[in-house]
Amino acid sequence: MNPAPQPKTVFITGCSSGIGLATAQLFFARGWNVAATMRTPSASDLPALTGTTPDSDNRLLVIPLDVTESASIGAAVAAAISAFGTIDVLVNNAGYGQGGLFEALSRERVQKQFDVNVFGVMDVTRALLPHLRANPSDTAVVNVSSGAGLWGLPMTSLYSASKFALEGFTEALSYELASQNIRVKSVIPHGGVTATQFGARFAAGSADAGGPGPGVAEAYAAFVQKTRESFAKMVAGAAISSADVADTIYAAATDGTARLRYLVGDDARGFVAARYSSSDDASYMAAMRAYFA
Numbered sequence: 001m002n003p004a005p006q007p008k009t010v011f012i013t014g015c016s017s018g019i020g021l022a023t024a025q026l027f028f029a030r031g032w033n034v035a036a037t038m039r040t041p042s043a044s045d046l047p048a049l050t051g052t053t054p055d056s057d058n059r060l061l062v063i064p065l066d067v068t069e070s071a072s073i074g075a076a077v078a079a080a081i082s083a084f085g086t087i088d089v090l091v092n093n094a095g096y097g098q099g100g101l102f103e104a105l106s107r108e109r110v111q112k113q114f115d116v117n118v119f120g121v122m123d124v125t126r127a128l129l130p131h132l133r134a135n136p137s138d139t140a141v142v143n144v145s146s147g148a149g150l151w152g153l154p155m156t157s158l159y160s161a162s163k164f165a166l167e168g169f170t171e172a173l174s175y176e177l178a179s180q181n182i183r184v185k186s187v188i189p190h191g192g193v194t195a196t197q198f199g200a201r202f203a204a205g206s207a208d209a210g211g212p213g214p215g216v217a218e219a220y221a222a223f224v225q226k227t228r229e230s231f232a233k234m235v236a237g238a239a240i241s242s243a244d245v246a247d248t249i250y251a252a253a254t255d256g257t258a259r260l261r262y263l264v265g266d267d268a269r270g271f272v273a274a275r276y277s278s279s280d281d282a283s284y285m286a287a288m289r290a291y292f293a
Helices: 020-028 070-084 107-134 157-178 200-203 215-234 242-256 270-276 281-292
Strands: 010-012 032-039 061-066 088-093 139-144 183-189 263-264
Touching: 010 020, 020 032, 020 242, 032 070, 032 088, 032 270, 061 070, 070 107, 088 107, 088 242, 107 139, 107 157, 107 183, 139 157, 139 242, 157 183, 215 281, 242 263, 270 281
Parallel strands: 010 032, 010 088, 032 061, 088 139, 139 183, 183 263
Antiparallel strands: none
16 A cells, blocks of 8 residues: 655745735645744744644644844754755745835835845745755745736835846746756735735835935925825725735646746736736836826
8 A cells, every 4th residue: 555645845934924824824725734934923823723634733834934034044944844854835925015205215224125025035045945956846936026026106116126126036047947847936916915914014114204315205295195196096996815815826836837927916907907918118108107197
């Protein structure tokens, strides 16, 4: 009698809430081993998954991980490999957004945005690549991006810049890792995701008034008001759930294809159509500026 096949293992960053939490729950429900990482494990509901089925007691490992600290990354990767033996899929989900006028945002805030959204992804990926290359099974790296990596919106310069960087990194990396039989995927939520902490954190990180240099708030007051009105129209559109994004992440990780980008969301605002259907860049920019005029 042949032994039962061993479950595959996924390593996920940013699992305390939202998309990361939903993704960990989905992979767990599909029978995977889950190394669920986050900065503050005590704040997560994930431990409640342990023991929900007779054979599940050892399929979940909740690990502290700060993607901006190399020692933390190394310790988390080592803990996951020690617990499960192999890691088959890496999901880089950890990230956050800042809103506000670029002129009002300090260099320190710029650095923090890239430390988490770009350098954190790179460092976690680098730490796991030797293991993934040595793993003979079907392996994949899935990076959770954003529509902000495909188009720029007013007062999102830092977030959009970080996600544009992530998109470029992901595409370029896909060529390199294809030579190592590792598939690289970009999952791109757009249009707003419900049941996440992103909106609250984005608002908390906003600095659209005041900041470095005198007169910033006064100079941009009319622009800020008009932009807020445009954003109100965006919020009114249909949002997708964290579970919807998790479904797409799971599909990207397991479909066995060379497909790079997976857009998930409602294009009620027309940004995807503008980006991909416009005949030239001038037409695209005209459509986007009309939305925010």
